Amino acid sequence: DDGGSVEVTGVVKNDREEVVDTLRTLHGGMGCLRFTAHTGERYYAECTMAGGKTERFDLPASRNTACVLKILQTEENFTVLPISGRPLPKGLKLLVHCRGNICYHKPWNYDYASLIFRRSDLPGGILQILLLDKAGNALSERLVFNRGEELATTDVQVRGSLKQRTKVTLAVTATDPDGRPAAGDFSIAVTDRAAVPSATSGSIYSTLLLTSELRGTIETPDWYFEGQDAARVAALDALLLTQGWRRYDVPELMKKEYVEPQYPLEVGQEITGRISKSGLWNRRKKLSRYEMRMIVPSLHYVTKCAVDDTGAFALNGFDFPDSTLYVLRPAAVRGSMPEATVKVARDSFPEVGTLPRVPAQEQKKPYIAQARYYIEQRGQTDMRNILIDTVYVTHHKRLESTRPEHRLAARTWTAEQIKESGAGTILDFIARMPGMSVVGRQVSYRGYRPGFMVDGRLEETVGEMNPVRAFRSTGMGRNHKTQTRLPPIPDPGGWIDFTGMNYSNTNSAQQSTGGNKRQIQYIDDFDNVPDILYYPLEIVSRIDLIEGGNMVLWGVSHWKQAGIISITTKKGKELDDATRTLPARDVEFVSPLGYQTPAEFYAPAYATEKARRSMVPDYRTTLYWNPTVKLDDTGQATVEFYTSDAPADYDITIEGITQTGKIVRTVKIITE
Structure with missing residues (x-):
């Protein structure tokens, strides 16, 4: 009833109640028997379980036109022998493959003869052997486990x-x-x-070579590899005959009829979704003329992918930490196209069931009773089991941020203050900050270009912000007036390629030298704002302004009138809740789960005599x-x-x- 295996013994009888063979399970409720079935006769099995209960199971009718691949195994090799009640057709081929790699594929020209394979010539793991006709249809197939040099x-x-x-x-x-x-x-x-029982499932050998190739749950898979005695070899063969899931539909592959897998191979993170054009007409037409572009503002990462005819896209090939903010926007591959709305598929996870870890009679007790019962069984508490009093959490104190851009900020605007400002985008809010001037894409702070920081990373190089490097002059005296203008950055058309910014040299520097005098003039239109400034304020957690000597931490010095605008975005559930309230638009924000830094396994060290005499019990x-x-x-x-x-x-x-x-x-x- 619980889905587990049952060991049985029994007999096989024909429709005249004659016993034709006996049967018994070998391991995990599985076994095999051999007898010659005659056409026109029906057979059934009587199985007796522990306790004397007997069940009857009718066997399928025999077909003498079928073809069977019989396998005779030894430690060094195995023999393949076809058995059929009729002459084999012409043009047969025998195919052997392991995990999709073809090991043998040749015509079968041995009428009722056998073919011997040396195990050392084949890879280790499950081998699928097929007898194919000239049209590629499988007449018979068989699974064999090969203990190779793996x-x-x-x-x-x-x-x-x-x-x-x-x-x-x-x-x-x-x-x-x-x-x-x-x-x-x-x-x-x-x-x-x-204290820890020996594992019977989940070893790397049985997982990679056995359970990953079979269907359903394999009970105690490690048992089959604890030895190479005849009983384990026979039980493993019975497992392949019983749960031999045909992972590869080889006949369809031979006919060039491929089926795309339901889930593609994961090589990193992936963000999928669909786009649709705005408007009421032709919302599903010409979607393949778009491409999906993505940037990661905090890491200066940019990528893109194609969009198919249905509007579906899949961005992959990256792997960033948890709660990283990704910004997606569809754009026309060429020419101009109407704006399209982005809908990102949310992460979904299967339900995971766990087996009970306490006796059945104890499961109905409250958790505290189960814990006390366990401690009573142990006889004492140790470092694995510490029963503490009930703790009631009434308030969660918000910890002060330890990030340097937060601690060194001269001014800070929280999410509540940003919301109360009534601004629509981040750039709109910056325009309302004291000392800021915003004209189009030109931003200045007290007459100088400010730096921009997103989630702790500068959006432009420090050298562009530092006037000491921007002057590039020598022998400059106090009375020598120098006009400093930084080179302009080409307008990327709404998207900045953070990985390869190129500066225009169309405006050459004018140099004049005379004695110790040297002047260099550059052109600066302050047109160097990251595209994140055009995003809605709903994704922002806080905005900070860093100025003065505190900018030295980021390599900026001797520029007391400049500043750094630090933007901290929301993460995780807070970001999801914020983006759900935004109206439909051509930009989507997503922060999927990523990898996390693993915690180090705790293991106490008794390097000193004082540590060895510690009274803390250690029963790890x-x-x-x-x-x-x-x-x-x-x-x-x-x-x-x-x-x-x-x-x-x-x-x-x-x-x-x-x-x-x-x-x-x-x-x-x-x-x-």
Whole structure:
């Protein structure tokens, strides 16, 4: 009833109630039997479970016109033999592939003969064997597991005592099958053998080579690889016969009939969505003439992608931290087109079910009762289980920002103050800031061009803001008047390519030298504002103005009359809530989930006598865990950890993939 397997025994009978064979499961409720089925006879199986309950299952009718691939396996090779109740047609081909890579594809010219394959000539993992007719239709197919040279050799040397709170050193050496030192990142876990049961599923070997190729849940997949005895080999073959999901529809591929996968391969983050033109007519026509452009203001990243006939687009090939702000805008590939509205597909996640971790009779109790029950079973509290009193949170104090652009700001406008200003865009609000002058795309602060900062990053180089570098003059005296104008930046047509700004040299500098006199004149129209200034204020969390000596942190000095305008955008749910209230427009803001910096695994160190005498109990079940242990050029790595208070044996598990694609999988038991 719970969907798990049941071990059974039984018999197979024909319609005359005659027993033709016996049956029994080998492992995980699966097994196999062999008998000759006759045309016109029906068969059924009687299965008896533990406790004596018997069930009857009718078997499908036999077809003597079918063709079966029989596999005879040994440790070094396996034999493929076709069996059919009728002569095989002409023009047959035998195809063998592993994970989509063709290993064998030749005509089958052996009438009722067999073909032998050496396992060493084929890759490790699940092999799909198909017998195809001349039209590419599969007459028969079979799955075989090949234990090839997919494992690297790993050696672990243990130095140190396993006494309480002492240091243990592990020296790990990995070698590829060809004898060369292995390179790559590997994970190492050291667990208490008595407290943590041995894993029966989820190892890197069974995941990559077995469960990823089969349909449904595989019970205890690691069990099949704990040895190479006949019982495990037969049980693994029964698994492939029972749950042999045909991951690749090879006959369709042979006919050049490809089916696009429902979910594409993920190589990083991806933002997908759809655009539609404004207006009531022809909203779905000529959408492929657009392209989707995207910028990341805080990282100066720019990319774009094509839009198909339905208006769908997919931006990928990037991977940025969590809560990064992305700005999307459709634009015509060439010529002018009406503005289009952007609709971004929101992230969706499947529901994840978990198995109960406490006895069934305890599940109905409140959580506090379950916790007390667990502590009673342990006999004491330790660092894994600390029962604290109930804490009521009545107010969340807003912490002061530690970002330098916030702490060093001379003036700050919060989201509430920005909203009360009544401005529409960020540029509109800047125009209302004291000392600011905005004329079109020209912005100046007290007669000088200000710098712009978005989420802690300057939108233009410091050299363009620093007059000491802008003057580019030598021997300039106090009485020498110099007109300083920076080179203009071409108008990017509404979008700034942050990755490759080029400055125009059409206005040449006028130089005159005489003695120590030297003057250089540049042209400056202050037309250098980032496009984020044209975005609505709803995405802004705060705006700060930095001026004076505080600008030195960003390389700006000796320019007391200039300033830096710092814009901090909203993130996460706050941004989603703000953008939902905005009217339809041709710009979309999105802040999807990204990667996060992982926290370091906690492992106490008892390097001193005082630390070893600490009264804090230490009953860790996992003593060491590191997901990224790097091997050096000789294929070696050294890790250290301290034992706990519980005298126990330890399991050391090492897993990973070498740079040559070989699997590292080693479990070692260390005892005192």
